[in-house]
Amino acid sequence: MWGEHRYSVRTTWTGDRGSGTSGYRDYARDVSLEIEGKPTLLASADKPFRGDPSRWNPEDLLLASLSECHLLSYLHACVQAGVIVVDYSDEASGLMVEDGRGGGAFREVVLRPRVTVADASMTDAATAAHAQANAWCFIANSVNFPVRHEPTILVAD
Numbered sequence: 001m002w003g004e005h006r007y008s009v010r011t012t013w014t015g016d017r018g019s020g021t022s023g024y025r026d027y028a029r030d031v032s033l034e035i036e037g038k039p040t041l042l043a044s045a046d047k048p049f050r051g052d053p054s055r056w057n058p059e060d061l062l063l064a065s066l067s068e069c070h071l072l073s074y075l076h077a078c079v080q081a082g083v084i085v086v087d088y089s090d091e092a093s094g095l096m097v098e099d100g101r102g103g104g105a106f107r108e109v110v111l112r113p114r115v116t117v118a119d120a121s122m123t124d125a126a127t128a129a130h131a132q133a134n135a136w137c138f139i140a141n142s143v144n145f146p147v148r149h150e151p152t153i154l155v156a157d
Contacts, residue, residue: 011032094108107145
């Protein structure tokens with residue numbers, strides 16, 4: 001389907017401890033993320049930035065978005081290439097570097113998909129499908145840092 005797709009989310013700060021943002025240490029970074037018809041996601045800042053480590057943070061969500069987008073794009077690329085995937089998992093990691101002025105940026109993300117295919121004859125096409133998936137991934141095409149892939153292809157018993 002061609003065209004524009006719009007997305008919306010309601011982000012609500014829930015971290016007022018009674019004095020608002022009267023000081024940097026006086027408020028929690030707690031947030032709820034809501035999309036109509038979906039479960040509420042509890043989020044915060046990462047622990048080094050005074051957040052709650054038990055909640056999702058923006059960096060987690062970016063990494064998860066890249067990993068899931070690649071997975072979904074990859075499965076489609078495999079269908080197109082005649083590759084039957086029977087299992088897929090990813091151990092993704094990302095590097096973010098602070099700039100010393102209160103900001104920072106991701107420098108790279110590495111996706112480590114572990115893919116199991118139905119037959120040994122599919123391994124080359126399964127490996128090649130990662131390039132197509134990267135080209136199709138909306139999220140990877142929206143970031144300004146490299147998203148690398150280190151896939152492992154296995155054959156089902």
